[in-house]
Amino acid sequence: MxxxxxxxxxxxxxxxxxxxxxxxxxxxxxxxxxxxxxxxxxxxxxxxxxxxxxxxxxxxxxxxxxxxxxxxxxxxxxxxxxxxxxxxxxxxxxxxxxxxxxxxxxxxxxxxxxxxxxxxxxxxxxxxxxxxxxxxxxxxWPLVFGTAYMGLGLLDKSQNLGPDSRILVIGASTSVSNALVQIAKNHLKVKSVVGICSKSSFERNKELGFDHLVAYDEEVVTDGVKKLIDTEFNGGKFDLIFDSVGNSDFIPKIDDFLKPISENSYYRTIVGDAKLKYTSPNLLKTFKPSETFRRFGPFKKYNYRNYLLIPSNTFMVLGAEMIAKKQFVxxxxxxxxxxxxxxxxxxxxxxxxxxxxxxxxx
Missing domain, CATH: 3.90.180.10 (Medium-chain alcohol dehydrogenases, catalytic domain)
Structure with a gap:
């Protein structure tokens, strides 16, 4: 029947x-x-x-x-x-x-x-x-967890982040960044994860695992992050800068924040260099043409990835395991x-x- x-x-x-x-x-x-x-x-x-x-x-x-x-x-x-x-x-x-x-x-x-x-x-x-x-x-959780998983270089195994690593997250309050910090701290045991968000979001983001937070509505974010590098990290720069909102503040001074390309550091973004208006997007405005040669030329200055989620069972299995262990919510x-x-x-x-x-x- x-x-x-x-x-x-x-x-x-x-x-x-x-x-x-x-x-x-x-x-x-x-x-x-x-x-x-x-x-x-x-x-x-x-x-x-x-x-x-x-x-x-x-x-x-x-x-x-x-x-x-x-x-x-x-x-x-x-x-x-x-x-x-x-x-x-x-x-x-x-x-x-x-x-x-x-x-x-x-x-x-x-x-x-x-x-x-x-x-x-x-x-x-x-x-x-x-x-x-x-x-x-x-x-x-599936899409944001998978996107964060890729952002940490886990799907293509492009990076091996761990206890000696430092990560800067631009847009700490987004769902993808919420997933990324939990994977970084609870699974990879990353030493330091710094987030940029509004001052009002500090308490919530601290609970998720961010070690340090910089308020974009209280100071120039590049100055705040540079202060952390000089005082908290003894001049140590980041292995990964991850952008989930669309920002280019750090790009003109990238060498002050990101480790040399020889140390396999990465700048990864899921939106490009400018905030994307999703209801009427203009993709041409999300990329900086002046950076093309520095990113993709034969003598590129830093590793750069702008990516979308690739379907995979790998991150689904990890997500379920972390949930069972109370390591991700x-x-x-x-x-x-x-x-x-x-x-x-x-x-x-x-x-x-x-x-x-x-x-x-x-």
Missing amino acids: QEIVENRAVAFKTRKGPNEIIAEKLDLDSCFTDDEIVIKVHAAALNPVDLLVKAYAYSWIAGCEPKTLSRDYSGVIVRRGKNIKEFDIGDKVVGSFDHLFGKEGSLSNYLTLDPKKHPSITKMPSFGDSEYDDFVLNAA PTIDSVFTFEDHTDAFNRLVSNKAKGKIVVKIA
């Missing part, structure tokens, strides 16, 4: 059009192949990349068909193909579903995927006692119902969220 369900999803048709709930009938017994699983989604998290994708959804690129939003998800497997060995029906899972202008996204009741093609998935760990349920907390800004998705996206656009915005679906 066929089981027909209604699959609702938050989607948009055009880049300027509204996000709206669409629905279609789904036959749970025929909607998957032998290599796929069907997940009943319980919660999904919003990410700025959703705004970026929509902003670039020009009709000549993406068409005018409905395009479902979101990537992070947590849920329960309700169907599996005969070739699936690592998961069973009833398993609680968490992951990040990589897609671009697709009909499927995680902001929907059901998600069908091939775990080999979408490897950022693992069985869902438990957080224990919390004001939020496990589905909400698990939906909040994602920060939650707010939780919305499926019907209140408009309010959730308004909160994301406000750029005031301190942590992840999660939508409860099931």
